[in-house]
Amino acid sequence: MTEPLLQVRDLVVEFPTRRGTLRALDKVSLDIAPGEVLGVVGESGAGKSMTGAAIIGLLEPPGRIAGGSISLRGQRIDNLPAREMRKIRGKRIGAIFQDPLTTLNPLYTVGRQLAETMQTHLAIDAAEARRRAVGWLEAVGIPAAAERVDAYPHQFSGGMRQRVVIALALCAEPEMVVADEPTTALDVSIQAQVIALLKRLTREKGTSVMLITHDMGVIAETADRVAVMYAGRVAEIGPVRSVVKAAAHPYSAGLMASIPPLSHKVDVLAQIDGAMPRLNAIPQGCAYNPRCPHVFDRCRVERPELIPATETRAACWLFDSTAPRERAHV
Amino acid sequence: MSETPIFEARDLSRHFDVSKPALQRLIAREGRRTLKAVDGVSFAVPRGTTMSLVGESGCGKSTVARLAVGLYEPSDGQALFEGQDLAAARKSVGQRRRMQMIFQDPYASLNPRWRVADIVGEPIRAFGIANGGAALKEKVGALLRQVGLSPADGNRFPHEFSGGQRQRISIARALSSNPEFLVCDEPTSALDVSVQAQILNLMKRLQRELGLTYLFISHNLAVVRQVSDRVGVMYLGRIVEDAPAETLFTAPRHPYTRALMEAIPDLDMAGRERQPVGGEVPSPISPPSGCTFNPRCPLANDRCRAERPALIAARGTPETRVACHAVEEGRDGFGDRATA
Amino acid sequence: MGAVSRFLESDLFWSFRRTPTAVLSAIVAFVIVVGAVFAPWLAPYNPFDLASLDLMDAFNPPAFMPEGTAAHLIGTDDQGRDVLSAIMYGARVSLLVGVSATAFALILGVLVGLLAGYAGGAVDAVLMRIADVQLTFPNILIALLVDGVARAVLPREVHDEIAIYVVIVAIGISDWPRFARTVRGSALVERNKEYVLAARVIGISPARIMLTHVLPNVLGPLLVLATLNLGLAIVSEATLSFLGVGVPPTQPSLGTLIRIGNDFLFSGEWWITVFPGVALVAMVLSVNLLGDWLRDALNPRLR
Numbered sequence: 001m002t003e004p005l006l007q008v009r010d011l012v013v014e015f016p017t018r019r020g021t022l023r024a025l026d027k028v029s030l031d032i033a034p035g036e037v038l039g040v041v042g043e044s045g046a047g048k049s050m051t052g053a054a055i056i057g058l059l060e061p062p063g064r065i066a067g068g069s070i071s072l073r074g075q076r077i078d079n080l081p082a083r084e085m086r087k088i089r090g091k092r093i094g095a096i097f098q099d100p101l102t103t104l105n106p107l108y109t110v111g112r113q114l115a116e117t118m119q120t121h122l123a124i125d126a127a128e129a130r131r132r133a134v135g136w137l138e139a140v141g142i143p144a145a146a147e148r149v150d151a152y153p154h155q156f157s158g159g160m161r162q163r164v165v166i167a168l169a170l171c172a173e174p175e176m177v178v179a180d181e182p183t184t185a186l187d188v189s190i191q192a193q194v195i196a197l198l199k200r201l202t203r204e205k206g207t208s209v210m211l212i213t214h215d216m217g218v219i220a221e222t223a224d225r226v227a228v229m230y231a232g233r234v235a236e237i238g239p240v241r242s243v244v245k246a247a248a249h250p251y252s253a254g255l256m257a258s259i260p261p262l263s264h265k266v267d268v269l270a271q272i273d274g275a276m277p278r279l280n281a282i283p284q285g286c287a288y289n290p291r292c293p294h295v296f297d298r299c300r301v302e303r304p305e306l307i308p309a310t311e312t313r314a315a316c317w318l319f320d321s322t323a324p325r326e327r328a329h330v
Numbered sequence: 331m332s333e334t335p336i337f338e339a340r341d342l343s344r345h346f347d348v349s350k351p352a353l354q355r356l357i358a359r360e361g362r363r364t365l366k367a368v369d370g371v372s373f374a375v376p377r378g379t380t381m382s383l384v385g386e387s388g389c390g391k392s393t394v395a396r397l398a399v400g401l402y403e404p405s406d407g408q409a410l411f412e413g414q415d416l417a418a419a420r421k422s423v424g425q426r427r428r429m430q431m432i433f434q435d436p437y438a439s440l441n442p443r444w445r446v447a448d449i450v451g452e453p454i455r456a457f458g459i460a461n462g463g464a465a466l467k468e469k470v471g472a473l474l475r476q477v478g479l480s481p482a483d484g485n486r487f488p489h490e491f492s493g494g495q496r497q498r499i500s501i502a503r504a505l506s507s508n509p510e511f512l513v514c515d516e517p518t519s520a521l522d523v524s525v526q527a528q529i530l531n532l533m534k535r536l537q538r539e540l541g542l543t544y545l546f547i548s549h550n551l552a553v554v555r556q557v558s559d560r561v562g563v564m565y566l567g568r569i570v571e572d573a574p575a576e577t578l579f580t581a582p583r584h585p586y587t588r589a590l591m592e593a594i595p596d597l598d599m600a601g602r603e604r605q606p607v608g609g610e611v612p613s614p615i616s617p618p619s620g621c622t623f624n625p626r627c628p629l630a631n632d633r634c635r636a637e638r639p640a641l642i643a644a645r646g647t648p649e650t651r652v653a654c655h656a657v658e659e660g661r662d663g664f665g666d667r668a669t670a
Numbered sequence: 671m672g673a674v675s676r677f678l679e680s681d682l683f684w685s686f687r688r689t690p691t692a693v694l695s696a697i698v699a700f701v702i703v704v705g706a707v708f709a710p711w712l713a714p715y716n717p718f719d720l721a722s723l724d725l726m727d728a729f730n731p732p733a734f735m736p737e738g739t740a741a742h743l744i745g746t747d748d749q750g751r752d753v754l755s756a757i758m759y760g761a762r763v764s765l766l767v768g769v770s771a772t773a774f775a776l777i778l779g780v781l782v783g784l785l786a787g788y789a790g791g792a793v794d795a796v797l798m799r800i801a802d803v804q805l806t807f808p809n810i811l812i813a814l815l816v817d818g819v820a821r822a823v824l825p826r827e828v829h830d831e832i833a834i835y836v837v838i839v840a841i842g843i844s845d846w847p848r849f850a851r852t853v854r855g856s857a858l859v860e861r862n863k864e865y866v867l868a869a870r871v872i873g874i875s876p877a878r879i880m881l882t883h884v885l886p887n888v889l890g891p892l893l894v895l896a897t898l899n900l901g902l903a904i905v906s907e908a909t910l911s912f913l914g915v916g917v918p919p920t921q922p923s924l925g926t927l928i929r930i931g932n933d934f935l936f937s938g939e940w941w942i943t944v945f946p947g948v949a950l951v952a953m954v955l956s957v958n959l960l961g962d963w964l965r966d967a968l969n970p971r972l973r
Contacts, residue, residue: 018681018684043522043523043524043525044493044522157610159610160610187386187387187549187611188386188549188551188590188593188594189386189589189590189593189607189611190610191593191595192592192593192594192595192607193608195595214522214523215595216523216597217594217595217596217597218595220595220596220597221595221596222595244597254524255523255524256597258523258524258526258527259523259552259597260526260527260530260550260552260553260555260556261552261555261597262551262552262555262579262591262594262596263596264555265555265556265575265576266556268531268534269527269530269531269556270527271524271527271528271531272524272527272528273528275492275493275494275495275525276492276522396867399871400871401867401870401871420873423873426872426873427872429871430871430872431867431868431871433864433867433868434864435864438863438864438865439863439864439865439867439868440865441865441883441886441887442887443886443887444886449865452869452872452874453872456872456873456874457872500868503868504868507872
């Protein structure tokens with residue numbers, strides 16, 4: 001494998017609260033290769049958005065990185081001063097959020113926002129920036145881009161706004177983009193358009209993408225590899241087809257099985273009983289052990305690291321070949 | 331089917347006045363503006379079955395849900411509960427208790443200041459179903475057990491529960507008046523998938539055990555496929571296709587239905603390239619003339635732009651009602667696809 | 671056990687303990703309230719007992735000044751009344767008027783706000799326009815108006831007897847729109863929430879929905895508003911009394927004391943007016959700071 005573009009190692013994010021410190025991310029490790037699309041899935045509260053926020057340096061206080069490292073092409077970016085991080089954000093890592101209105105400034109025309117972003121990060125003059133702004137709007141499929149460049153964000157529909165945000169995230173030609181639920185607020189037909197657009201543009205530019213979403217369907221169609229998160233940890237990571245078709249970790253397998261199929265009707269959907277633990281009540285050992293159908297004694301005491309499973313890497317003692325499997329009651 | 335359907339919509343419409351305030355209208359010299367959220371919708375929900383309405387945001391499906399329990403008055407047409415006018419039926423306590431609703435947002439659908447037992451018990455008290463505190467407590471406990479919670483949970487407040495558990499509480503509340511007709515407005519769309527499966531399974535089990543009738547509103551076709559007997563696809567306030575669930579999913583007829591199915595990312599399609607339907611849903615305040623889908627439709631011709639298609643039995647799949655000139659004229663290539 | 675321990679465990683109490691301003695304000699407010707409420711038992715003298723008054727004691731300076739005596743810690747006024755005792759009795763009147771006026775405004779405002787928020791449409795428009803119009807006039811002007819009308823309509827003896835109630839109503843009437851607007855705003859939000867729809871589906875009456883569902887959910891902002899309003903009401907009362915249209919001179923409030931003392935401010939007997947003034951400022955400031963803290967503590971976004 002080539003040298004990773006982004007390397008996250010044992011990332012720990014903590015939130016000090018009145019009743020003690022909550023660990024929102026607990027030793028998260030993942031890599032993104034140049035040009036790769038890494039999907040990050042998990043249920044709400046699993047820590048997927050938190051991982052994205054930590055990477056782009058936008059953790060909401062009082063959350064803070066309490067351990068581990070984030071490196072972009074070998075350079076640590078988790079401990080940079082805010083000024084330095086601002087330069088990286090936009091220039092080297094772009095960001096797309098669920099709500100386009102959090103990214104777009106309502107007071108400026110979209111053309112001006114695009115042009116300013118490019119002028120800040122690229123060595124081009126105003127005329128060139130404007131010319132490219134029109135080009136970007138065309139590239140993201142805004143009809144009549146030459147006129148719409150002087151329109152304000154509120155004059156666009158939700159789907160069109162998200163297209164503008166994609167242009168804004170990509171216009172400074174970053175090496176990677178963190179896209180956090182980019183289509184969740186959109187209707188299915190618009191979602192399909194936006195996903196297709198994001199796929200095409202990043203492939204053309206060779207941009208890496210960290211695609212954070214709860215929608216496995218979107219991941220299955222878009223990502224090369226996928227990381228499944230659970231209770232602030234990575235449960236499994238591997239090629240998207242393997243995770244979808246042959247997930248190793250019992251949680252990923254349960255998650256995939258519980259997605260209702262469009263192709264046929266099933267009598268009883270596979271379900272995972274219970275709910276993900278709250279951050280202040282994460283069980284000892286494997287965080288999934290109280291809900292796991294394959295749980296054995298070791299799972300309740302010792303936390304598994306990511307180890308090679310059949311086709312992926314999974315944090316599950318079922319795949320530990322060094323120790324004999326001592327199942328409790330089977 | 332000769333039996334009266336438990337719920338029936340006949341040419342049901344609901345319009346909203348979205349005009350600016352009178353003074354602004356006067357200054358801008360504008361007239362009143364009407365949003366036709368639901369525009370002449372007809373369907374029936376037979377007893378013991380699930381009828382689903384599916385569509386994208388703004389298609390009017392949630393407005394139909396609210397019309398179906400009397401939260402809105404129809405602007406035109408009729409909402410019938412067992413053949414009786416809904417508003418008249420709701421005047422009687424005995425009829426009102428037979429219909430209930432389950433909502434989308436498990437965080438907004440439970441009063442945060444009330445204990446769970448009071449929330450679940452509210453309909454019981456309102457309809458005078460249990461006599462005395464002990465009977466009430468017992469009934470609430472039984473309901474909580476029925477939805478997979480414990481009677482002791484009644485003493486807790488909603489914020490102590492997860493989203494899925496709250497939705498169970500919401501279902502327990504809906505069941506507490508022993509209803510027969512449940513309107514479910516996106517009951518799982520705010521939930522995570524694994525929890526969604528729990529709730530869908532619970533709802534299916536309850537339907538079997540209690541003989542419930544569901545009007546199920548959702549934007550998620552895969553979920554709709556799992557729960558429905560019949561499905562209506564809505565676009566801009568109208569039903570464009572209404573068919574038995576199996577027929578709809580195996581032989582979708584309306585170009586919009588087909589586009590919608592094509593747009594859904596599917597697990598089996600890892601890495602697939604798709605041609606998504608172009609364009610966006612037009613504003614319901616000034617919908618296109620003729621068939622409202624015509625600006626996005628690959629089969630649109632002059633007739634589609636001028637004449638509004640009626641919802642009629644489709645050639646080839648007579649159980650399907652579809653509002654499409656192309657299907658009526660045989661321009662949709664249905665026979666070709668079936669034989670190919 | 672129960673309520674007390676739950677309160678001590680609560681996030682609100684935790685935030686309170688971590689906010690020095692709030693703790694200090696609470697202590698000051700507590701001292702003033704105790705001193706005022708229990709004035710008949712705690713005050714060194716009864717300033718209204720004519721028998722104990724001695725004009726020989728008039729204009730005694732505070733104890734720390736050369737001619738001061740320990741008998742009157744912060745001096746006496748022109749009639750020989752002990753200033754400290756007068757302040758304690760005066761604070762009692764000020765608090766009584768402030769609390770009653772706020773309660774009056776709160777109840778009126780909640781009723782109007784709930785009605786407007788739930789009924790919507792024309793009822794809402796009319797009620798809120800009335801509130802808007804009233805908000806454009808300074809509170810004190812409205813209070814003066816109400817008081818003036820009462821004086822004109824009621825015979826003098828009757829008016830003196832019920833003057834304190836007139837002041838309460840006058841201030842209460844000038845303050846209700848704030849409560850009404852807050853409640854209406856919250857009611858508009860709450861009435862579209864799904865738990866209210868659920869109650870409507872089973873046919874719970876609008877009035878009942880407003881009182882049992884909506885009202886409990888707007889109590890937080892109401893509590894903040896009531897606390898802040900208490901400070902304002904006390905100031906309004908002091909202003910009215912200072913202008914001589916407030917409580918009758920037989921029951922002097924802090925405002926009355928300040929007015930009386932004002933006459934002597936430039937003849938050297940400053941303590942007669944300054945100490946009531948200090949007491950008024952301390953009372954209003956502590957109540958307001960508590961209100962500010964409460965607003966921040968109940969606002970989830972500022973946590």
